Amino acid sequence: MKDAAARRASASLDESSSAPVQAVNGEPDDDEDGTPPRLQFTARNLLVLGGFLAASIAALYYLLPQLAGLEDTWHRIENGSPWWMFLALVFTLGMFGGYVMMFRGVFARGEGGARIGWRESYQITLAGLAASRIFAAGGAGGLVLTAWALRRAGMRKRLVADKTLSFLILTYFPYVAALIVAGLGLRLGIFRGEAPFGLTVVPAVFAVIALAIGLSIALVPTDLQRRLGGWAQHKGRLARIAQKLANLPASASAGMRDALEHVRTRDPALTGAFLFWAFQILVLWAAFRAFGDSPTAAVLVQAFFVGMLGNLLPMPGGVGGVEGGMIASFVAFGVDGGLAVVAVLVYRAFTFWLPLIPGVIAYFQLRKTVERWALHYTK
Numbered sequence: 001m002k003d004a005a006a007r008r009a010s011a012s013l014d015e016s017s018s019a020p021v022q023a024v025n026g027e028p029d030d031d032e033d034g035t036p037p038r039l040q041f042t043a044r045n046l047l048v049l050g051g052f053l054a055a056s057i058a059a060l061y062y063l064l065p066q067l068a069g070l071e072d073t074w075h076r077i078e079n080g081s082p083w084w085m086f087l088a089l090v091f092t093l094g095m096f097g098g099y100v101m102m103f104r105g106v107f108a109r110g111e112g113g114a115r116i117g118w119r120e121s122y123q124i125t126l127a128g129l130a131a132s133r134i135f136a137a138g139g140a141g142g143l144v145l146t147a148w149a150l151r152r153a154g155m156r157k158r159l160v161a162d163k164t165l166s167f168l169i170l171t172y173f174p175y176v177a178a179l180i181v182a183g184l185g186l187r188l189g190i191f192r193g194e195a196p197f198g199l200t201v202v203p204a205v206f207a208v209i210a211l212a213i214g215l216s217i218a219l220v221p222t223d224l225q226r227r228l229g230g231w232a233q234h235k236g237r238l239a240r241i242a243q244k245l246a247n248l249p250a251s252a253s254a255g256m257r258d259a260l261e262h263v264r265t266r267d268p269a270l271t272g273a274f275l276f277w278a279f280q281i282l283v284l285w286a287a288f289r290a291f292g293d294s295p296t297a298a299v300l301v302q303a304f305f306v307g308m309l310g311n312l313l314p315m316p317g318g319v320g321g322v323e324g325g326m327i328a329s330f331v332a333f334g335v336d337g338g339l340a341v342v343a344v345l346v347y348r349a350f351t352f353w354l355p356l357i358p359g360v361i362a363y364f365q366l367r368k369t370v371e372r373w374a375l376h377y378t379k
Contacts, residue, residue: 084290085346091282092350098275100125105269106167106262107150115153115373123366124149130359133352145363152370158251165255169214170262170273175305178277179207182302191298194334199306218260220253280304283350287343295335303329307344323348 104121108114116124124146132142143164150160183204186195224246262269281304288294295303307326323344330340 080290084286088283088286088350091279091286095276095279095283095351098272098279102170102269102272102276105267105272106170107163111155111159120369123362123369126355126359126362127366129355130363133356149366149370152373161251162254162258165252166258169255169259170269174274174277176207176211178301178305179203182298186298186302193296193299196332199329199332200302203306214256217252218256220249222250222254224250280351284343284347287346291342292339295333299333303333
């Protein structure tokens with residue numbers, strides 16, 4: 001759901017894409033203390049975050065149930081099964097394990113990827129997660145921090161852009177596939193559960209279109225910018241601008257081809273992508289079971305992914321959009337509204353709010369890792 005942010009991050013990385021990485025202390029885009037530009041944890045940032053969290057929690061966990069006429073929400077939570085809640089926590093750990101596995105599988109294969117081990121992958125992914133929540137960067141805070149860390153590891157800018165797009169493509173491939181399979185399966189009666197047309201067929205059609213567009217991007221030459229060089233020199237300023245802009249589809253093509261190569265070779269990175277989403281759904285399933293009965297598997301999957309489209313709404317950090325979208329989706333599928341509210345809020349507490357603290361810790365660990373890389377460059 002961060003496609004627009006990815007495009008901005010990719011555009012900021014594509015200039016001088018073929019240049020070798022510079023010594024860390026001489027990197028022009030980073031601060032002297034080793035922190036990425038415009039991404040520093042200060043007292044002001046943490047104070048703003050604390051106020052934002054307090055307001056968000058009050059709105060989601062107190063006001064939303066009141067407005068929805070579900071005053072017994074907290075009563076349900078108090079009577080929830082602690083064993084199912086503990087299982088939800090275990091599934092949360094599995095979700096981040098899959099995310100780290102996917103990250104390492106994609107970036108460890110690139111130039112400079114020798115430094116991206118399991119520990120570094122954990123630090124970058126968790127710190128990026130915290131950055132996407134804390135910093136007001138149009139949803140790109142995590143991408144900016146990730147790109148900074150990878151550049152410090154020794155990757156060229158163009159390779160970082162290509163690999164980032166490959167990572168995002170692999171991340172959302174199971175998402176698109178699930179919308180098609182679960183949506184059409186429900187509508188055709190293959191899977192049990194209600195099947196409203198707008199939440200089954202419509203998302204499946206858009207997913208097919210998105211998949212077709214994505215696959216067609218792989219047909220664009222990865223050296224399109226170079227191919228347009230001779231033509232641009234004789235066609236004036238607009239042609240030269242067009243040549244520079246050609247780097248975006250070329251980079252997208254390289255990212256798509258890299259993602260397809262991971263799929264073709266059955267790389268563990270793809271397994272990590274499926275685990276990332278599967279464990280999220282299991283967290284939501286455990287949350288439903290903690291307070292009542294869970295919807296059928298197909299309804300759970302389809303309502304989950306349709307609700308995730310709430311990330312597209314211009315909400316700070318994605319807060320509110322996903323909760324509202326997911327609750328509305330479950331209600332449309334015939335799930336009890338009170339149960340849906342409690343389950344979704346608990347799911348978000350585990351997968352969205354809980355990782356913030358380890359994410360901040362991982363950020364400071366990552367800074368030490370970058371300092372260690374810097375010592376390697378200066379020797």
